[in-house]
Amino acid sequence: MKIADYHLHSQFSRDGMQTMDDACNKAIQLGISELCFTDHLEFADNYWVDYPEYRRSIEVAQMKFQKELTIKVGLEIGFDKKAQQQIKEYLEGKDFDFLIGSLHWIDEVDLFNGEFFRGKRVQDAIREYFQALQERISLFDFSVLGHITLFKRFFERLKVSPSDFDWSNYDGLLQAILQDLIDQGKGIELNTRVPLIDLDFRILRLYKKLGGEIVTLGSDAHHFRSMHTMKEGFQALQDAGFRYYCVFEHRKPQFIVIDDES
Template identity: 30%
Template sequence: MLLDTHMHTHFSGDSNADPAAMARSAIEKNLAGICITDHLDYDYPDEPDLFTIDFPQYEKGIRQLQADFSDSLNINFGIELGLQPHLAKKHHEILQEMDFDFVIGSSHVVHGLDPYYPAYYEGRSEHAAYLEYFESILENIAAFHEFDVYGHIDYVVRYGPEKNKNYSYDKYKDVIDEILRQLIAHGKGIELNMAGFKYGLGHPNPTEEILHRYRELGGEIITIGADGHAPDQIAWDFDKVPQLLKAAGFDYFTVFTKRKPEFLPV
């Protein structure tokens, strides 16, 4: 039985999902548990308040959800931090105050632009845009590494002009390998994010090659998430998870509770 530890509810600016509906969907799909990881992206371009969170209401809502489903589903309390170097101090202060089980660090905004939007790619090659994205991850890790795992490391390929048609690990091997080395050096993990299949990429984020390379370099922490924003997206293509993990060299996956990792067999 697997756990889906990356999902968003109406506490995120890009979701209208009822947390209870997410929990019910997880039960219907025979998950052992979930972690709600709503977005916090300060200084989001053009809409700075889109991904901010009312922390008291967020915690109150998730604690009530935990109580309501205490007999049927394990529910953890998490956050997905949208990393930018200048936000390091603010993120540190939040993590000192909040009692999260799990913290995902992710790159959504690169030097003031989100690769979700076409403006990020204007006036340059797709390759240059992708390379800047990966290089920005190194900037984020250098500034802040108080997260547990780095989310969807190749998020950018979901939205590029040709998506992942011309993309491969080999084309960005040097920078991706350095990202993985830095994460491993800091004792951080990565996630197997299944939303790549939802977006029609035919692969997870990051790709199979990157998952394998992380393991090859000595990486040990790997969490699983569908990155769902609606109940029907919970555990997206999770039937593929065991094979993907084993092919990458893992016979387990990781779940965080109170920021401590637990390694569970696939």
């Protein structure tokens, strides 16, 4: 089966710890046949990719690895209400295959430094996170919504476990988010950077029930040692009833059959 990793960071991301060559060589080693670089565009953090240099580097990699890999051009764009016009202007006239919309900051608060959770019950912070997602998914045109369950990465630091939560309490919000995505022709990402939890499976089932079809898989690797074949992700898609997952070309989804050997 064709394996495609659609969330990878390189030296063009501030937190990237691998070159494009590193990622491509690791992909070949793992049997991955297609990948998409999705380096950061994060105006909230005053960071954006040097597009001409980024494009040139990807084209060099495309030529170098053309016999082994299909390499696509993407971005991971951070939602930012204040930067809506800047994002639009940055994207104008540029040819990307794929865009991830992700929430890393909420009202100038960085989700990764712990401040967002300070002084709140974790379940309330999660609700605020979903509400912020819902408010932002119409800010610009992207392909898929990235790492919907991002907050699970902080559970160990917060000394909580996925089993501490009744995820059904968020069904209303999740249904609204997923329906908005479907109505806008956008999809979701199944992010496999950390192990999946019950909520990930719940989201997949709900998205499928609502008629959603566009799902990509991404390792979200910032270092080639974190790349993997995403076997858990393919199995999760099958368990939720999906027979296909997606790759993109010039912003258009293409559906790839998930076979039983995944």
